[in-house]
Amino acid sequence: MAQTIGREIRQTKPFQSLQQQVVLNLMRTTRAVEESWIQYLKRTEGISPSQFNILRILRGARPNPVKISEIADRMVTRDPDVTRLVDRLIKQGLVRRERCTDDRRVVFVEITGAGLALLARLDEPVLDYVASAMAGLKRQQLRTLDTLLDEVRAGIQPYP
Numbered sequence: 001m002a003q004t005i006g007r008e009i010r011q012t013k014p015f016q017s018l019q020q021q022v023v024l025n026l027m028r029t030t031r032a033v034e035e036s037w038i039q040y041l042k043r044t045e046g047i048s049p050s051q052f053n054i055l056r057i058l059r060g061a062r063p064n065p066v067k068i069s070e071i072a073d074r075m076v077t078r079d080p081d082v083t084r085l086v087d088r089l090i091k092q093g094l095v096r097r098e099r100c101t102d103d104r105r106v107v108f109v110e111i112t113g114a115g116l117a118l119l120a121r122l123d124e125p126v127l128d129y130v131a132s133a134m135a136g137l138k139r140q141q142l143r144t145l146d147t148l149l150d151e152v153r154a155g156i157q158p159y160p
Contacts, residue, residue, distance in 0.1 A: 058111035065108035
């Protein structure tokens, strides 16, 4: 049986609310799911999960380049400095940048052959990793969890 969040973080008093318990559980679970993938990407390819996310966005948009502002909007985890991440990917030869000829303020980014090759190397490990991370749940539980997470996000309001 899985260890409860209270035991895992050695909570000695009851949580102040069930909502607090669930939010902390969600945060701790998210970190657990991410941690070994973060280390794998760093160790095998020298990139961060945010850089990996950018590459996947660009591969999905092919053959069209994508505006940096659109990349920022589509990121799984928001990063305040997408331009800096793109700069690092350019230095690694994984993407290229081009200014719009009609509006010099607009910057387009597209994935290179090296970026596509990197993603191709990671396609199988991605599938293996997510299968491993979710191995404790049956198909119907996965569907239920997916629906519940969608509902949580839909209900989140800006906090003052």
